Amino acid sequence: QSAKTADQGKVLRVGSETTFAPFEFQDEKTKDYIGFDMDLIKAVGKQMGMEAQVQSMGFDGLIPALEAGNIDVAISGMTITDERAKKVNFSKPYYKSGLSMVVKADNNTLKSFKDLEGKRIAVQIGTTGASEAKKIKDVKVREFNNAPEAFIELSSGGVDAVVNDLPVNEYYIAQAGGKDAKIVGEPLNSEEYGIAVAKKNTELTDKINKAMDELKKNGEYEKIYVKWFGK
Ligand code: ARG
Known part of the structure; x- marks a missing residue:
């Protein structure tokens, strides 16, 4: 005191x-x-x-x-x-959080993290999502200053998926305009x-x-x- x-x-x-x-x-x-x-x-x-x-x-x-x-x-x-x-x-x-992946709502081929091999992924620079994405085989990781920019890139078709924190992905899809996107698969990890x-x-x-x-x-x-x- x-x-x-x-x-x-x-x-x-x-x-x-x-x-x-x-x-x-x-x-x-x-x-x-x-x-x-x-x-x-x-x-x-x-x-x-x-x-x-x-x-x-x-x-x-x-x-x-x-x-x-x-x-x-x-x-x-x-x-x-x-x-x-x-x-x-x-x-x-x-x-308690964890990483999850977001794809376009009409994407029916990417269903889990193992489908990301050789794909284009957007992440936020300096994040755990960025380091995990880089571990995937043959990926092309594009790093953005923030999560909203990564989501814009997904929306415009510049990448196949976004790897980012699950609660933030959920909020984006439910409340921040991510109507054309969806979360697929199980969370990659727990953080x-x-x-x-x-x-x-x-x-x-x-x-x-x-x-x-x-x-x-x-x-x-x-x-x-x-x-x-x-x-
Ligand atoms: N949890 C992740 C990390 O620590 C992402 C955090 C990003 N936070 C933010 N405010 N943009 O790497």
């Missing part, structure tokens, strides 16, 4: 790539950054007596920004991986999202974990989850 008082009113500098609905995206009217991650980091900040201020940046710029000390945390649907954990600390996992913090900032990682425990205990996490994902 004493730490809480010390940090009162301090700004928590948050980095995120904000075109990843329903985790982080811009409200068309207010231009605010909204989504599951945005509500979560605001609540975590509040719990620590800090005000979360979000800066939008490229996904592949988040870890460098943490290393440079330009932001305090990154929350961006970021999967906890061993490779990233060499460069940054992660909070405890806060969301967990974590909040990333600079290596040297171990104290902050501990505080974030404590704040998250508290939000789970007091029902706030559950409220935010239900708001964005339903039951």
Whole structure:
């Protein structure tokens, strides 16, 4: 509790790539950054007596920004991986995800990941989707700055499939205009999202974990989850 008082009113500098609905995206009217991650980091900040201020940046710029000390945390649907954990600390996992594939709604030949051999795939640069897609035999992987651009490429026929996080694919198809697309096959893997913090900032990682425990205990996490994902 004493730490809480010390940090009162301090700004928590948050980095995120904000075109990843329903985790982080811009409200068309207010231009605010909204989504599951945005509500979560605001609540975590509040719990620590800090005000979360979000800066939008490229996904592949988040870890460098943490290393440079330009932001305090990154929350961006970021999967906890061993490779990233060499460069940054992660909070405890806060969301279970996984990769899935999206094809055109009228495509009846691509049914699962094994059908992607030799195909053209769009991904977001710097993501787990990008690294998994590159492992497929004879593929042509095209990397885009964000997921919406990858979906546009699919829509215009420039690629055969998009490999991206399942909940984002689901949101795109159900609510973000992806009427001409569908998810096929089983998820490729399971992944967990974590909040990333600079290596040297171990104290902050501990505080974030404590704040998250508290939000789970007091029902706030559950409220935010239900708001964005339903039951
Ligand atoms: N979960 C994937 C990863 O960590 C994709 C995250 C992309 N996030 C974003 N906000 N664009 O590589």
